[in-house]
Amino acid sequence: MRSAKFDALLSRYYTIIIFLIPALTIFTLFVVLPIGEAAYYSFFRWNGYGAPEKFVGLKNYEFLFKNRVFIMSLKNNFYIIAISLFVQLPFALLIALMISDKLRGAAFFRTVFFLPFILAEIVTALIWAYIYDGNYGLVAAIWGFFGAEAPFILGDKDWALLAILIVIFWKFFGIHMMIYIAGLQAISKEVLEAAKVDGAGPITTAFRIKIPMLIPTIKLSVFLSLLGSLQLFDIIMPLTGGGPSNVTHSMVSYLYYFGVMRMKVGFGSAVGVVIFLICLFIAIGYQRTLMRDDNENKF
Amino acid sequence: MIMKTNFRTYYLYLILFFLAGVIIIPLYVSVMGGFKHTGELRTNSLGLPIDWKFENYTSLLANSDFWLFLWNSTVYAVGTTFFVVLFASMTAFVFAHVKFAANKFLYNYFLLGLMFPFATAILPLFLRVRDFGLLGTSWAVIIPQIAFGLGFSIILFRGFFRQMPKEIFEAAVCDGCSYTQFYFRFTLPLSTPILATVSVITLTGSWNNYLLPLIMINDESLYSWPMGIMVFRGEYFTDWGKILAYVSLTLVPAVVFFFTLQKYIVAGLTGGAVKE
Numbered sequence: 260m261r262s263a264k265f266d267a268l269l270s271r272y273y274t275i276i277i278f279l280i281p282a283l284t285i286f287t288l289f290v291v292l293p294i295g296e297a298a299y300y301s302f303f304r305w306n307g308y309g310a311p312e313k314f315v316g317l318k319n320y321e322f323l324f325k326n327r328v329f330i331m332s333l334k335n336n337f338y339i340i341a342i343s344l345f346v347q348l349p350f351a352l353l354i355a356l357m358i359s360d361k362l363r364g365a366a367f368f369r370t371v372f373f374l375p376f377i378l379a380e381i382v383t384a385l386i387w388a389y390i391y392d393g394n395y396g397l398v399a400a401i402w403g404f405f406g407a408e409a410p411f412i413l414g415d416k417d418w419a420l421l422a423i424l425i426v427i428f429w430k431f432f433g434i435h436m437m438i439y440i441a442g443l444q445a446i447s448k449e450v451l452e453a454a455k456v457d458g459a460g461p462i463t464t465a466f467r468i469k470i471p472m473l474i475p476t477i478k479l480s481v482f483l484s485l486l487g488s489l490q491l492f493d494i495i496m497p498l499t500g501g502g503p504s505n506v507t508h509s510m511v512s513y514l515y516y517f518g519v520m521r522m523k524v525g526f527g528s529a530v531g532v533v534i535f536l537i538c539l540f541i542a543i544g545y546q547r548t549l550m551r552d553d554n555e556n557k558f
Numbered sequence: 559m560i561m562k563t564n565f566r567t568y569y570l571y572l573i574l575f576f577l578a579g580v581i582i583i584p585l586y587v588s589v590m591g592g593f594k595h596t597g598e599l600r601t602n603s604l605g606l607p608i609d610w611k612f613e614n615y616t617s618l619l620a621n622s623d624f625w626l627f628l629w630n631s632t633v634y635a636v637g638t639t640f641f642v643v644l645f646a647s648m649t650a651f652v653f654a655h656v657k658f659a660a661n662k663f664l665y666n667y668f669l670l671g672l673m674f675p676f677a678t679a680i681l682p683l684f685l686r687v688r689d690f691g692l693l694g695t696s697w698a699v700i701i702p703q704i705a706f707g708l709g710f711s712i713i714l715f716r717g718f719f720r721q722m723p724k725e726i727f728e729a730a731v732c733d734g735c736s737y738t739q740f741y742f743r744f745t746l747p748l749s750t751p752i753l754a755t756v757s758v759i760t761l762t763g764s765w766n767n768y769l770l771p772l773i774m775i776n777d778e779s780l781y782s783w784p785m786g787i788m789v790f791r792g793e794y795f796t797d798w799g800k801i802l803a804y805v806s807l808t809l810v811p812a813v814v815f816f817f818t819l820q821k822y823i824v825a826g827l828t829g830g831a832v833k834e
Contacts (some may be wrong), residue, residue, distance in 0.1 A: 267731070270733050270737055270738075271658070271694070271737065272654055273737075274652065274656060274736070274737035274738060274741075275652055275656055275658055277663070278649060278651060278652045278737075278741075279648075279649055279652055279664070281641075281644075281645045281669075282645040282646065282648065282708050282712070283649075283664070285645070285701065285704055285705045285708070286667075286668060286671060286705055286708050286709075288686065288705070289676055289679075289686065289701060289702050289704075289705030289706075290671045290679065290705045290706060290708075290709075291671065291674075292682070292686075293668065293678075293679035293681075293682035293683045293686060294674050294678055294679055296682035296685075297678050297679060297681065297682050300681070300682065307681075307685055307688075313741075314668040320569055326690070354577070355574070356572075357570055357574065358574065362570070363677075364574075368574050368577075370583050370820070371578045371582065372577065372578070372581060374581060374582075374584075374585070374813070374816070375581060376761070377812055377813070377815075377816045377823070378809065378812055379765070379766035379768070379784055379808070379812070380580040380766065380768065380783075381766070381768050381787060381788065382787070382805055382808055382809060383810075385787065385805050386584050386585070386588045386802075386805060387584065387792065387802060389587075389591065389802060389805075390587070393800050394598040394600065394796070394800065395596075395600055395603065395760075396603065396798075397583075397584070397587060397603055397604070399600070399603070400603040400604060414699060415627075429580070429581070431585075433791070437824060440672040441824075486675070488701065490675050490676065490677055492677070492766045492768075492769050493769065493784075495790065496768070497788065505680045506582075507570060509575075509676070510678045511769075514677055514680070515769075515772075518681060518682075518743040519680060519681065519773060521748065524681050524682075524685070527680075527681045528678075528681050528682065531677055531678035531679070531681065532673075532678060534675050534677050534678055535675055536675060538674075538675050539673060542574065542673045
C-alpha cells in the first residue's frame with residue numbers, strides 16, 4: 260500500500276517536472292543557447308547555410324573596431340545614454356516632485372506625460388518624421404511663420420542625431436516620471452509630516468528627504484534607461500534609417516543593416532556580442548553598487 | 559505668504575501646461591493631418607482642416623491589407639500572451655510553493671535571461687527558427703516572443719504568489735489536494751490582478767514589436783501592422799495625409815486601450831519594479 264507521504268512526494272516531483280519543462284525548454288532553446296551561439300559564430304565568416312567552417316578568429320571584431328560607421332554607432336549609443344541619464348532622468352524626477360503633491364489636476368498631467376510611452380515606437384517615430392519634415396511638417400510651419408526656408412533636419416548630418424534624441428526624450432520621460440511617482444508614494448506620510456512640523460519647505464523636503472529615500476528607485480530607472488538605450492532600434496528606422504551617410508546608426512540598427520540584411524551571421528553576431536558585453540558590464544556594476552548599499556543599510 | 563504660494567503655483571502650472579502642450583500637439587497635428595489635403599498640410603499644419611478630407615481614412619478602412627496586418631498582430635499578441643501567462647505562472651508557482659534543491663538556482667537562471675539583450679540573439683534565433691521549419695508560420699514570431707517574455711513575467715508572478723497567505727496552501731495540501739489541483743483551483747482564480755498585469759504588458763509588448771517580425775517574416779500575408787505601416791510609408795513617401803491617417807488609426811486603439819487598463823499597465827511597469 261502506498262502511504263500518503265509517498266503520494267505527496269510523487270506529486271511534488273511530478274509537479275516540478277511538468278510545470279517547469281515548458282518554460283525551461285523554450286527559454287533555453289530560444290534565449291540562452293542563441294546567446295552562446297552568437298559568441299561561437301562570431302569567430303566565423305558564415306552566411307548561415309551549411310555548417311560554419313571558415314574560422315577567422317577575432318577578424319570580425321578587428322574589422323568592427325576599425326569600422327568608422329560602427330564606431331559612430333557606438334558613440335551615438337553613448338550620447339543617447341548620456342542624454343537619458345543626465346537630462347531626461349533629472350527632468351522626470353523634477354516633474355514627479357512637482358505633481359506628486361496634492362496638486363490640482365495631478366492625475367491629468369500624469370496621464371498626459373505618460374501617454375507617449377504607450378505608443379508604439381514606430382508610430383512615435385513616424386509622427387516625428389512628419390513634424391520634422393521641411394516641406395509639410397510643424398518645423399516647416401514654424402520656419403515659414405518667420406519667413407524662413409525650413410531645413411530638412413533629419414537629412415542634416417549635424418542635426419539628425421539631436422532630432423532623434425528629442426524624440427527619445429519625448430517618448431520616455433513619462434515612464435521614468437511614473438516610476439518616481441510610485442516611489443514617492445511609498446514614502447511614509449509620517450516622515451513628511453514630521454519634516455513639515457520641523458518647518459521644512461518643499462525644496463528642503465525634496466532634497467533632504469524625498470530624493471535620498473528615492474535612491475533605490477532612481478537606481479532602477481537608471482538601469483532600465485541604460486539597457487533601453489543600448490537596444491534602441493525602432494525609433495531610428497522611420498526617422499533616419501541610420502542616415503544621412505550612416506551617421507545616426509545605433510548599434511542595433513548597425514547590426515540590422517550590416518549583419519542581418521546581408522546575412523553575415525558571423526559579423527552580425529560579433530556586433531551582438533559587443534552589445535551583450537556592454538549590457539553585462541552595466542549589470543555587474545549595478546549589482547555591485549546595489550549590494551554595497553544593502554550592506555550599509557544593515558548598520 | 560499666500561502671495562508667495564500663489565506665485566509659485568502659477569509658475570508650476572505654466573511649466574506643466576507648456577509640457578502638456580509639447581506632448582499633445584504632435585498627436586493632435588497627426589490626427590488632423592490625416593484629414594488634410596496635401597496642399598493644406600503645407601499651408602495650415604496647426605489649425606483644424608478647412609476642407610475636411612475623409613478619403614485617407616476611408617480608403618484605409620476599406621483596405622484589406624490594413625485589416626490583415628492588424629489581424630496578424632492580434633494573432634501574435636494573443637498567442638504570445640496565452641503561453642507566457644500559462645508557462646510563466648506554472649513556473650513561478652513551483653518557485654513560490656514547492657521546496658526542492660535547485661529552486662533558487664533555476665529562478666536565477668531565468669533572472670539571468672533578463673540581462674540578455676534581444677539583439678545579440680537575433681541571428682542565431684533566426685537560424686534556429688529556420689532549422690525548426692517554423693519560417694512562414696506565425697510561430698516564428700510567437701515562440702521567440704514567449705521565450706523573451708518569460709523572465710520578467712516569472713518575477714511578477716512569483717512575487718505575487720509568495721504574498722498569498724500560506725494557510726490556504728497548507729490547508730489544501732492537508733485535505734489531499736495535489737499541487738496541480740491547487741494551482742488550478744486556488745492559485746489562478748485568486749491571482750486576477752497579476753494575471754491582468756502580465757497579460758497587458760505582454761500584449762502591448764507583442765503588439766508594438768517591430769524588430770522580431772521584421773527578421774522572421776518574409777511573407778507579406780504574415781506582416782504585423784508595424785511592418786505594414788513601414789511598407790506604407792515606403793510607398794507614399796511624402797504623401798503625409800495618407801501616412802498620418804494610418805498612424806492615427808493605430809494611435810486611437812492604443813490610447814483607448816491605455817485608458818481602460820491604465821491601472822494594470824502602471825502597476826506592472828512601476829509596482830513590479832519598485833518592489834524589487
